[in-house]
Amino acid sequence: MEHIRNFCIIAHIDHGKSTLADRLLQTTGAITEREMQEQTLDDMDLERERGITIKSHAIQMEYTLDGQEYVLNLIDTPGHVDFSYEVSRSIASCEGALLIVDATQGIQAQTISNLYLAIENDLEIIPILNKMDLDSAMPEEVKDQIVDLIGCDRDDIISASGKTGLGVEDILKAVIEKVPAPKGDPDAPFQALIFDSVFDSYRGINAYFKVKNGSIKKGEKVKFIATGKEYHADEIGTLKLKQTPKQIIKTGDVGYIISGIKVAKEVKVGDTITTVARPAPAIQGFEDVKPMVFAGIYPIETDEYEELRDAMEKLQLNDASLTFEPESSAALGFGFRCGFLGMLHMEIIQERLEREFDMSVITTVPNVSYQAYLTKDKQTPIIVNNPVDFPDPSRLDRVEEPYIKATIITKSDYVGQIMSLCIEKRGELTNQVYLTTDRVELSFNVPLAEIVFDFYDRLKSISRGYASFDYHPIGFRESKLVKMDIMLNGDPVDALSALVHKDNAYDLGKKICKKLRELIPRQQFNIAIQAAIGAKIISRESLSALRKDVTAKCYGGDISRKRKLLEKQKEGKKKMKQIGSVEIPPKAFLAVLKLND
Template structure:
């Protein structure tokens, strides 16, 4: 039962927000391997602070239908919580309690959405690294740990699901020590399902994670974390205020496009949009400025007070598309409807690239670039579910680079485009590769090495995590992975392998 002061409040006034200087604000995210209990933990923390009512059903922050059906998180979501933290004061032999503003940013766990993770981490000073007590450290845990580590975040390890009969927290602590050099005494043991150990999570966040750095008195400067399109309000941008304060009616400019906008509405996600009229230094919230499309709201852009010159904040790496596939209407006459559906969907998912193309067999359609196979799957599923479009998609391909005799280079995403330059002689060609991290029980090492060498892989690293699990690192051509590598890997390891990859450079090969 939430105590009276933690009950949800209808609105939050500007004067209330003004009581939280940067020293009393903590911005943190939750990172983990798929299915280690991130979204459930986020739910429990929201219930604990009275931000949402108990028993509201499934994962609160997973709002898309795709996310509910597959049980995965695709879009990062933010929620603001208020929490009273009590510390014992040794001088007066009493307790001091002060209220803190905590911003929780829930992130996706899949490889394809790691750009969402890196964006979310840019607004945080710390992260909860959630590890399943029974499964231990998995491939995605390692990838996410290094993302957070490179962003200089304070990392709090949380060993979750300790209520399971097969849980072995001591073994997991040993793995954390061996792989990441994390002191075992720092790990928190919790079970988000039964609620055991949750009361120590938020105090740990307040004590171990630093407050946001920022200057309250300088002109406003903020980082654009995410944007999506709402039919009634236009483009809604999620921002993290780095310096200064932003009020309703202010004029702000974008560092990337140079356009100026007026702030129509500003507030926090608590967890629904809650207008406050102002956002102060270090706070994370939303702003509505009357932008027409999400193309204007570039993720990672710096928004600042109009007519001032500021240094843009370091943004994110631009998205690299790794898988290309043609999307055609099932019925040739539906091209307009499909075009409209894709335009609306790319308003909410700016990480898909779209170009028109025609095919002799399928007629007019689009060539779409995706971050990975799951991303492509989710995109098709959302087209069908949310926009009712019936589509045919072609086999995915990867981008190649060809060099001709006159030293000109061309990037080709569609095999049909090669024949146009029939007169020129091709002298060299490059294909994209990835560095794959595979974690498997040690009895499957032989078959997995066989599989990787069949797929033209070169071994980079081979180590043992503990007595019965091995970690392999391979450089593999991307085109060998995108069709059925993951399915093969899962079937030869009886489903025990975890697999994660990051983009690497182009390598020359012979056609």
């Protein structure tokens, strides 16, 4: 155990951690030149294209220092705020963390939130200044920021470059010298923490774990504590670039287990594995991943419903944080109500459905989970994930919505615009700290529902890409929420219903009606597009009918001839309106998401 080091990398999105991980793998000989490619650990097409890490990855390296061989287990983590639960489990599996800061951008919001997670878990922090080869690097300024943040000596900060390989040997040396060896009792009952799982279509689910105490042999019977299920350890091993089977895995090491599990729900990230013969207690800190954002996903072709269900089930095997249940809509037919960790997660699921399964889907307006209390039972909340399930206002006592604490780090030039954006989104400013003369940290309490819509895009455009954003939930608060229905010719379109704050309902209703008027094709009859709260209409737009010029053949004569023809046409239109239905084009559902463009 003295010669094992487990460490992870924490950094804001796009600070170069995947590139630096490549250099570490090359230097230690964990991968050959032939296997080498950019972002080696990011194996999804989407990860490569967007330049972000979506899944955390683990890999084992060997390095010799002063004649002694060490085993280094690197757990790469995602940098985006949506995947912070995965990051927290990876951090719980390590004894040290490389804190990577981009020398051109300085410290960003996500770096700070992941750093606090690492400090809570008593990890040894090794600060690294990356991208030192760029002309725009500001090493002295950024070093000051790091010293202020973690209180280390300036000499402890390692200058590095993932591109050129500068400082990689120093990083490996620092990991061996500073990161403590894992603690644990090799003779105690086997106890291991699951920090990730991946699905293999031939062998079922592979769970990645870190051994806290004891050891496990191939073929032993194991138990997953959170689900209570028991399996045989068909294969265990360590994680090189490819899996390497072993007969035994001991305390402090990181490995994988394959036991023929076929259902994703049976392996939960953060769960504890133990043996059936000598059971051990669960490791603290496990919780189910809670979805934050809900949206309906429907196939464009209604007969592809079963194919969409298969695609969603296969996706869930690779991404256990995706939840879904069937629902139906009068406008869109059969589909699923899905729960996501955030907007990026929703975008990625949508894109993976289109790429990996060739599914064309429509996504409805995203919303969050509310708690409604009825007048007859004011203590027990009803969870509302879909506006359609919202109780009748006459039976309603109060509604509570989830709030988050948002942290924004930005240049001081953009503070005014960002504050007005947050106030427009019903946010309350709780704190404002100047980190340096031109960098400010703003803290807001703001409803989650306002964030999921278009907040992130607008924040980036206001700050020209310089603001970084991070959030965590702080509980529910009472709020004046109403259900707004969109009606076409008096029939509500359930897929466009939304729960909105009473003060914003009028503006939002007006915007949606205007947008739909532009997008719905004209019919042979007049169409009324209305936004309503209960029985009260708050906004209306009319789409005029396509008319044939029936009076073209009357070239003179008495006016009553023309009137007679126009009256006849009017009767026809009236009859058509009673039996005609309005088709809403798919782009109308997407346009509601981009109302401010």
